[in-house]
Amino acid sequence: GSTIGILGGGQLGRMLAMAAAQLGYCCHVYAPDGDSVAADVSAGFTCAPYDDTGALAEFAAACDVITYEFENVPVAPLPSLGDTPLRSPARALEIAQDRLAEKRFVEQHGGTPAPFMAVENEAEFTAALERIGTPGILKTRRDGYDGKGQWRIMSPRDTEDLTLSGKQLIYEGFVDFTAEFSVILVRGLDGEIRFWDSAQNDHSSGILSRSVVPAGAAVASQVPAARELAARVAEALGYVGVLTLEFFATEKGPVFNEMAPRVHNSGHWTIEGARTSQFENHIRAICGLPLGLTDTIVPAVRMDNLIGEEANDWLSLLADPANHLHLYGKAEINPGRKMGHVTRLLTDGHG
Ligand code: ATP
Ligand code: MG
Numbered sequence: 001g002s003t004i005g006i007l008g009g010g011q012l013g014r015m016l017a018m019a020a021a022q023l024g025y026c027c028h029v030y031a032p033d034g035d036s037v038a039a040d041v042s043a044g045f046t047c048a049p050y051d052d053t054g055a056l057a058e059f060a061a062a063c064d065v066i067t068y069e070f071e072n073v074p075v076a077p078l079p080s081l082g083d084t085p086l087r088s089p090a091r092a093l094e095i096a097q098d099r100l101a102e103k104r105f106v107e108q109h110g111g112t113p114a115p116f117m118a119v120e121n122e123a124e125f126t127a128a129l130e131r132i133g134t135p136g137i138l139k140t141r142r143d144g145y146d147g148k149g150q151w152r153i154m155s156p157r158d159t160e161d162l163t164l165s166g167k168q169l170i171y172e173g174f175v176d177f178t179a180e181f182s183v184i185l186v187r188g189l190d191g192e193i194r195f196w197d198s199a200q201n202d203h204s205s206g207i208l209s210r211s212v213v214p215a216g217a218a219v220a221s222q223v224p225a226a227r228e229l230a231a232r233v234a235e236a237l238g239y240v241g242v243l244t245l246e247f248f249a250t251e252k253g254p255v256f257n258e259m260a261p262r263v264h265n266s267g268h269w270t271i272e273g274a275r276t277s278q279f280e281n282h283i284r285a286i287c288g289l290p291l292g293l294t295d296t297i298v299p300a301v302r303m304d305n306l307i308g309e310e311a312n313d314w315l316s317l318l319a320d321p322a323n324h325l326h327l328y329g330k331a332e333i334n335p336g337r338k339m340g341h342v343t344r345l346l347t348d349g350h351g
């Protein structure tokens with residue numbers, strides 16, 4: 001069989017490797033942390049820093065195709081992968097890992113982000129506060145996830161304790177949204193695009209807590225425009241694989257939040273709830289196989305993340321026959337850490 005290389009060692013890589021195994025592929029994980037829940041279910045593991053060009057070259061030589069499950073893999077060392085194809089493309093990674101580049105790129109393709117300004121010093125922050133006002137959110141341009149590296153500025157007084165000292169930041173206006181949703185698509189090697197139903201997403205303290213399909217009416221009316229944008233972005237990038245765009249549904253239409261050049265937490269419901277999961281279709285796409293159908297196979301689906309201590313309850317969750325329990329096999333429970341998720345197939349929107 002062929003070998004799929006995965007850059008990144010977390011639960012997304014784990015679920016990709018499980019989908020790949022079903023189709024007869026072996027996976028080889030590359031991650032800097034020796035404690036990898038993706039490597040636990042894979043045939044090969046290279047534990048090395050992302051900028052170790054020798055280790056990257058050796059890894060690539062052992063793989064037929066390479067993908068990534070972590071959007072902050074540094075782009076500069078990736079040419080060391082040589083001739084082994086990287087799917088999704090490095091350009092998608094480069095754009096998605098910088099909030100400033102990402103918002104500009106999406107704007108160029110007709111999308112509407114929240115008002116934003118780059119901030120690297122006090123003067124730029126003052127200018128951004130004057131132009132955009134409060135409330136707003138100051139975010140690190142790079143490396144943020146699960147709401148980390150963000151400071152909510154409810155009033156100008158909240159800026160007093162902040163020291164900016166040359167960090168690359170972005171200040172964006174706070175969006176008054178009715179709901180949040182995501183568009184998840186898969187694009188095949190031949191350019192064909194398929195969408196899953198959009199989930200309505202609830203966050204708590206910046207972390208996704210629940211995704212529900214179908215989304216409510218306020219979201220449903222905005223999905224077509226959001227899909228058009230996502231498809232334009234995918235085409236412009238020559239994208240192959242699963243791509244996610246996060247949106248706020250507002251009275252003025254969909255406001256783009258951010259994109260992820262990978263499978264997404266808000267698509268975990270597709271494992272049981274869709275004809276083909278996001279993980280399987282990502283594997284199909286990067287391997288040049290025909291894509292599977294993406295339609296939802298039940299009237300409604302709900303996915304709840306198990307964050308930190310919530311996973312301690314797993315035995316009672318397992319005892320409920322309506323639950324599909326997924327545990328990621330992480331050794332340590334930390335507050336705010338994604339430990340697993342539970343999916344329920346519902347007969348209507350309220351089960
Ligand atoms: P992820 O884990 O999704 O990558 P992240 O750290 O990149 O998270 P964001 O998606 O930027 O963070 O923000 C996390 C959440 O914070 C959003 O889903 C939303 O609930 C809230 N949020 C972020 N930016 C804004 C904004 N401009 N206006 C209103 N709410 C926001
Ligand atoms: Mg993000």
Ligand code: MG
Pocket residue numbers: 246257258
């Ligand atoms: Mg997000």
